[in-house]
Amino acid sequence: MPARPLSPRRRRDTVAVLLFDKGALFESSIPITVFGAQRTELRTPAYRVLVCAGEEGALTTSAGIGLSTPYGLEGLDRAGTIVVPTWRSVAETPPEPALQALRRAHREGARIVSLCTGAFVLAAAGLLDNRPATTHWMYAQALAKRYPSVRVDARALYVDDGDILTAGGSAAGIDLCLHIIRLDHGSEAANQVARRLVVPPHRTGGQAPYIDHPLPKSPDGDPLAEVMAWALEHLDEGIDIDTLARRAYMSRRTFDRRFRALTGSAPLQWLLTQRVLHAQRLLETTDLPVDQIARQCGFSSSVSLRPHFRRLLGTSPAAYRESFHVRGIPRQRNNGSARAVG
Incomplete structure (x- = not known):
């Protein structure tokens, strides 16, 4: 102005x-x-x-x-x-x-x-x-x-x-x-x-x-909360909205509507955000190569991870690790499973 x-x-x-x-x-x-x-x-x-x-x-x-x-x-x-x-x-x-x-x-x-x-x-x-x-x-x-x-x-x-x-x-x-x-x-x-x-x-x-991105609170036993918790433990897998809806025993339309009401986000957008946030935590706390981190978070490679990481966090995975990595943490073994970040 x-x-x-x-x-x-x-x-x-x-x-x-x-x-x-x-x-x-x-x-x-x-x-x-x-x-x-x-x-x-x-x-x-x-x-x-x-x-x-x-x-x-x-x-x-x-x-x-x-x-x-x-x-x-x-x-x-x-x-x-x-x-x-x-x-x-x-x-x-x-x-x-x-x-x-x-x-x-x-x-x-x-x-x-x-x-x-x-x-x-x-x-x-x-x-x-x-x-x-x-x-x-x-x-x-x-x-x-x-x-x-x-x-x-x-x-x-x-x-x-x-x-x-x-x-x-x-x-x-x-x-x-x-x-x-x-x-x-x-x-x-x-x-x-x-x-x-x-x-x-x-x-x-x-x-x-x-910025911290906590999970929205949801009552115990709520099927959406259970599905979200399950998704966080399987971020390395090929999860789609139909898989999530089936696990919640809902139709795709009902699941999508209720999910948006709870989180303010579309299910797949929320899933993508959680994958990036999981990569963020792994970059902070492990010495794993970026390619391996990307695969643990459900991306095909670091090239696939990079644009989503930059869009959400405003920097590249390598630059983020340089600024926030906690030195001296033992290298984490790849056990093929994702870790919850909520």
């Missing part, structure tokens, strides 16, 4: 960090550290950082550490960029004065940024309506449910929509802050700050490799 002209009372080099009671300390410190640390030995332009309280009364972190902020909401009126790094509860509506201040800042051309659960504050202010946005993958579903007009992308490290920018979980906030420095002052400045912080100046991929 094109940015509005910045109000004369706002400065482009001023960053306001909006904090609330019981916010997470790590996320709160990210914009203060990235934008506010003194780096006289570096050739990076300086920002002026204003740490602002988003509500009345004493502020503490979620761990009970007391915070003292030099500014209140009036500090937001001078900032060209406002960062909301965290919010205490995905089920609680932020205080209206803070929401009004954010709306006013947006109207006056300020760049509005959220990190992690700070997206819930931007959404409550209406700033994410009909826009793409992200948050920590654990809270993406809650954000989409509470604010259905937001186009939530749980896989993105961050989303830059021009005058509104949102970051995923925790460390993705560092990625977004470096991205903002890159926008303002170029890659060299962002790279210098990244080296100072001992972090990559730019990470590829997204949150997808970190």
Whole structure:
């Protein structure tokens, strides 16, 4: 989205960090550290950082550490960029004065940024309506449910929509802050700050490799639950929807309808996802060759596995293993059977 002209009372080099009671300390410190640390030995332009309280009364972190902020909401009126790094509860509506201040800042051309659960504050202010946005993958579903007009992308490290920018979980906030420095002052400045912080100046991929995919809960004795458990133990076999329907003692149409109602997915799509997730676990916990892992998960070869793995997790099997493999685990013997990943 094109940015509005910045109000004369706002400065482009001023960053306001909006904090609330019981916010997470790590996320709160990210914009203060990235934008506010003194780096006289570096050739990076300086920002002026204003740490602002988003509500009345004493502020503490979620761990009970007391915070003292030099500014209140009036500090937001001078900032060209406002960062909301965290919010205490995905089920609680932020205080209206803070929401009004954010709306006013947006109207006056300020760049509005959220990190992690700070997206819930931007959404409550209406700033994410009909826009793409992200948050920590654990809270993406809650954000989409509470604010259905937001186009939530749980896989993105961050989303830059021009005058509104949102970051995923925790460390993705560092990625977004470096991205903002890159926008303002170029890659060299962002790279210098990244080296100072001992972090990559730019990470590829997204949150997808970190997302957990639990099985939906189903009552004991439910035929669908039993069929799903059986399928997880036989992922290396040629399973089709007719096989699953017969094991559930249902017609294909009834099975398909009930399965979609339970999981939100078509049976074969769910099966494909479970095969990829099983491959993910084997890449983490074994030294088996990728071709052998692919066959244990029901794929003909690593070539067949690779596009599905990349689509679901945003990276290749080899790159995933390089990042997440637990070193020192004995090589697993191939016993020809699959292992449940639920």
